[in-house]
Amino acid sequence: TIKFMIDGIEAEVTKGTTVLEAARNQGVDIPSLCYLKEINHSSSCRVCVVEVGPRLIASCTLIAEEGMKIQTNTQKVRDARRASVELLLSDHNQECLSCSRSGGCELQDVSSNLNIRKVTYTGEKSSQEKDYTSPAIVRDASKCILCGRCVGACGTMQTVGAISFAKRGFDTVISTAFGRPLAESTCVNCGQCIMACPVGALSERENIDDVWDDLADPAKYVVVQTAPAVRVALGEEFGLPVGTRVTGKMVAALRKLGFDKVFDANFGADLTIMEEGTELLSRLGSGENLPLMTSCCPGWVKFMEHNFPDRLGNLSTCKSPHEMEGSMVKSFFAKKAGIDPKNIVVVSIMPCTAKKYEGAREELSREGLQDVDWVLTTRELAAMIKEAGLDFVNLKDEAFDNPIGKGSGAAVIFGATGGVAEAALRTVFEITSGKALDTIEYTAVRGMEGIKETVIDLPTGQRIRTAVVHGLGNARKLMEAMERGDKTYDFMEVMACPGGCITGGGQPIVDAGTSERIDIKAERAKAIYTEDEAQTVRKSHNNPYIKALYEEFLGEPNGHLAHELLHTHYIK
Numbered sequence: 001t002i003k004f005m006i007d008g009i010e011a012e013v014t015k016g017t018t019v020l021e022a023a024r025n026q027g028v029d030i031p032s033l034c035y036l037k038e039i040n041h042s043s044s045c046r047v048c049v050v051e052v053g054p055r056l057i058a059s060c061t062l063i064a065e066e067g068m069k070i071q072t073n074t075q076k077v078r079d080a081r082r083a084s085v086e087l088l089l090s091d092h093n094q095e096c097l098s099c100s101r102s103g104g105c106e107l108q109d110v111s112s113n114l115n116i117r118k119v120t121y122t123g124e125k126s127s128q129e130k131d132y133t134s135p136a137i138v139r140d141a142s143k144c145i146l147c148g149r150c151v152g153a154c155g156t157m158q159t160v161g162a163i164s165f166a167k168r169g170f171d172t173v174i175s176t177a178f179g180r181p182l183a184e185s186t187c188v189n190c191g192q193c194i195m196a197c198p199v200g201a202l203s204e205r206e207n208i209d210d211v212w213d214d215l216a217d218p219a220k221y222v223v224v225q226t227a228p229a230v231r232v233a234l235g236e237e238f239g240l241p242v243g244t245r246v247t248g249k250m251v252a253a254l255r256k257l258g259f260d261k262v263f264d265a266n267f268g269a270d271l272t273i274m275e276e277g278t279e280l281l282s283r284l285g286s287g288e289n290l291p292l293m294t295s296c297c298p299g300w301v302k303f304m305e306h307n308f309p310d311r312l313g314n315l316s317t318c319k320s321p322h323e324m325e326g327s328m329v330k331s332f333f334a335k336k337a338g339i340d341p342k343n344i345v346v347v348s349i350m351p352c353t354a355k356k357y358e359g360a361r362e363e364l365s366r367e368g369l370q371d372v373d374w375v376l377t378t379r380e381l382a383a384m385i386k387e388a389g390l391d392f393v394n395l396k397d398e399a400f401d402n403p404i405g406k407g408s409g410a411a412v413i414f415g416a417t418g419g420v421a422e423a424a425l426r427t428v429f430e431i432t433s434g435k436a437l438d439t440i441e442y443t444a445v446r447g448m449e450g451i452k453e454t455v456i457d458l459p460t461g462q463r464i465r466t467a468v469v470h471g472l473g474n475a476r477k478l479m480e481a482m483e484r485g486d487k488t489y490d491f492m493e494v495m496a497c498p499g500g501c502i503t504g505g506g507q508p509i510v511d512a513g514t515s516e517r518i519d520i521k522a523e524r525a526k527a528i529y530t531e532d533e534a535q536t537v538r539k540s541h542n543n544p545y546i547k548a549l550y551e552e553f554l555g556e557p558n559g560h561l562a563h564e565l566l567h568t569h570y571i572k
């Protein structure tokens, strides 16, 4: 450790700590904008300056040294910070009242905390370009403050690099290669750039009004389903602590919004396990297309299409859970309820922006009908609840509708990295052994390590060498190791977002300061596993409604009808 002085008080920190971190640990809140832990350290905004001797230095890149004397709150420091923020505001589209980030904007917070009351500059503005081409992500350069946080998320963390700095000086913008529309770029729609953006320069393509319109149309039967990860994060939009489970309130709210049926995508997750588990066993048998790679993350699927097209045959042919469920709503349920599938609208509430892209994919439609019609993010659902004036926190818990409303514990853990693998192993092991398992928790695939491995020995003598990876940067590493022949697996779970869907690009946005203090991934994951433990049925194949679906309608897993309705091929 080393000792140094902050505002006349001695601080002891481990060597290598930045002054910004040290001060914050000490309870001194230095404002910042471009700094995002583990993602961006460009010190470009100069809002976090401190005085060291006669000099003003950005504290986010300044490493604390023995005996250093730091002043964080002098007239000179305050003036410099204000000048930096005023400069940003001078070239900022200040339509705050109608901005999607209003109330949750870091630039608003910093300007307000620095008591900035007027911005005198009235000169030329830089790029005002807006890009609405992507079905998932909207870019608005007029709001961009060039902090580079999105570039760090997309380039360094995800290794996609769809957006980066372009041009110079006053003309500098964050853009795609050659300024192409985002829809034509290598962007995989993961939304991690939105999560990193401190302002409203990146946001999801909103479909709230599309859903309100369908709800208001008496000719339409509107069904909603909710992803596993939404229930452990939605509460944050209403001030509840990170990691609060709000499943029952969420269902109650959806019913009050006017949906005709409130189904659970967890049912679809159980169905995926039945299909994908069977697929895994058959590939193990034939030895073809191993490792089997999960295909429920549309960000990962698109990443494969751009970067590893020769490996597309390894992807599971299973549609993702909410797509399987959409397909079941428009076939099995429609038939049972006597409704023409043409009049059914399926809305998915997802923690994810890429699901908007997935929902519109041609491969996920049948006879001219998409399996899923609209995808709303967790944030959009919160906006609808607020618009409807519901007192969310005080809603009484309600239960999902049947026959597509029950999911097992294995289904809910899909929301966290490792969950799909664990759910599959719970089922595959039991199916092959023919007897019930006592230990059903595969802890080796849990947790936040980038790449996790485990080997499962089946009673048949077969082995499943399993890898679990989250975050596309880690996925690329693993793929390259496999291409080199350094690694061999039979089964691979990949989720594009770090931590899995719990930190998907459609989840409540957590500002940079809060994400330093609270381990968001860990808290939401804990809630996911608690939700699993709270279920009486914890294995997909034991879900009574899944059994009934196969008995009454589908026949066998991977059977003829299942193939027609629940599987697809990505062949880009």
Ligand code: HC1
Binding pocket: 226, 227, 228, 229, 230, 265, 266, 268, 269, 296, 297, 320, 321, 322, 323, 350, 351, 352, 355, 411, 414, 415, 500, 501, 502, 504
């Ligand atoms: Fe996911 Fe999935 S887990 S992809 O992360 O397989 O979005 O939550 O709904 O479809 O079930 C997302 C979450 C979600 C699907 C499931």
Ligand code: SF4
Binding pocket: 137, 153, 154, 155, 158, 160, 161, 162, 163, 186, 187, 188, 189, 190, 191, 192, 193, 194
């Ligand atoms: Fe990059 Fe993901 Fe944003 Fe696309 S959505 S620009 S891939 S971070």
Ligand code: SF4
Binding pocket: 189, 190, 296, 297, 298, 299, 300, 351, 352, 353, 354, 355, 495, 496, 497, 500, 501, 502, 503, 504, 505, 506
């Ligand atoms: Fe969407 Fe989940 Fe994939 Fe992220 S990990 S892109 S939230 S499906």
